[in-house]
Amino acid sequence: MKFIEVTIIIFYILFCILLGIWAQKRISTSDSGVDNYYAAGRNVGTVANSLAILAALGSGGSFMAGPGSVWQLGIPFLTWMTVGSIVGFALASILVARPLRNSRKVTVPEFLNDRYGGNKIIKIAVPIVIILGSGMYLMSQMKAGGLITSYVTGLSYEWGLVVIALVFILYVSMGGMLAVTWTNLLQGSLMILITLSLFTACIIHLPTSWMDFFKESATRNPTLGTVGTTVPIVGYLGAFVTWATAVCITPHLVMRIFTSTDARSAKLSLNISMLIYGILMLGLTFLTAPFIGTFGEAVLQNYASDMWLLLIAESMFGPIMMGIIAAGIMAAVMSSTDSLLLAISSAVAYDLYKGVINPKANQKKTLFMSTVVTWIIGIVVMVLALNPPEYLVVLYTVQ
Incomplete structure (x- = not known):
């Protein structure tokens, strides 16, 4: 067991749980508990929301699995995918931000239901699509959480998954979007900190110039920089289109628009997070991937490709910094997991239960249903994640 790393992560997790308890108390004493639970009171500022959006998108698959996926699938694949997500942010700021924020709704299905005049099919179908799609995405984050917990504790992947999944479920079920927003601020800041630290460490530890080092790595692994070797060229276009459209419609990202103070703030938040995400992802990929070639x-073969970033960091940092890095990667995982859990619970409790099954349900019943659903969905996905597909990035791209 890595005691220093474990201690740092325990303090981080306790902080997230305390935020959940604080948010629960605030929601329970508020007359606008539903707005607080699902939209964080609609008063999240531009800078805070930019960090929260970055944290929601910057998942375990992005930051933890990126270098390993690039080594296996080639830089062109991840580059097209990342550029697609950047384009998606721009499209979302133009096409989605204003109508969603000005609607005064709290979920995407509620907005679409109002937009199309209460169509019964839309009222039921949209929440179901969100539940299925977000559930698959959530499984990839659960896998990343299990891997990082296993790394720092020495537990098996299965027990690491169970431990961290229960933590995810606990603080989301207590505090909803209010707790998610405050934890996302910390998570977004940690993600920037560890990525910049890795940038610096990689530059310091370059054995030669970066260009020569990359060429040497490409010689060891010819698929690293070639086009069409591991993924058909049409697959690159598919990754680009998938992510360019996904950002505009992915519920756990779009829900952040409802939390903005106004439409202008929502637009700015999307574009600021777009710039930061693009720089971090592309920089992390191009700087760290060549170091994988130095491993035997x-x-x-003995470590999953999604763990290779941790091996690179471990060769450059001591225990204290590794604890911070492990917490930062955990933050990337938690930030997407909590947003996805909230998207699923809101689809079930707010859109299906209150919107279709029991329209007269009061605030207390709706929030109780959200809590119950969060636990049920979280545990079901945790069980499915005990035997997940191999690549995190591919898992949540193709689902």
Whole structure:
């Protein structure tokens, strides 16, 4: 067990749980508990929301699995995917931000239901699509959480998954979007900190110039920089289109628009987070991927590709910094997991239960249903994640 790393992560997790308890108390004493639970009171500022959006998108698949996926699938694939997500942010700021924020709704299905005059099919179908799609995405984040917990505690992947999944479920079920927003601020800041730290460390530890180092790595692994070797060229276009459209419609990202103070703030938040995300993802990929070639074949075979970033960091940092990095990667995982859990619970409790099954349900019943659903969905996905697909990035791109 890595005691220093474990201690840092425990303090981080306790902080998230305390935020959940604080948010629960605030919601329970508020007359606008539903707005607080699902939209964080609609008063999140531009800078705070930019960090929260960055945290929601910057998942375990982005920051933890990126370098390993690039080594296996090639830089062109991840580059097209990342550029697609950047384009998606711009489209969302132009096409989605203003109508959603000005609608005064709290969920995407509620907005669409109002937009199309209460169509019964839309009222039922949209929440179901959100539940299924977000559930698959959530499974990839659960896997990342299990891997990082296993790394710092020495537990098996399965027990690491169970431990961290219960933490995810606990603080989301207590505090909803209010708790998610405050934890996302910390998570977004941690993600920027560890990425910049890795940038600096990689530059310091370059054995030669970066260009020569990359060429050497590409010689060891010809698929690293070639086009069409591991993924058909049409697959690159598919990754681009998928992410350019996904950002505009992915519920756990779009829900952040409802939390903005106004439409202008929502637009700015999307574009600021777009710039930061693009720089961090592309920089992290191009700087860290060549270091994978320095590992022996035995190391690469004994560790899942989603763990290789941690191996790179471990070769450059001591225990204290590794604890911070592990907490930062955990933050990336938690930030997407909590947003996804909230998107699913709101689809079930607010859109299906209150919107279709029991329209007369009061605030107390709706919030109680959200809590119950969060636990049920969280545990079901946790069980499914005990035997997940191999690549995190591919898992949530193709689902």
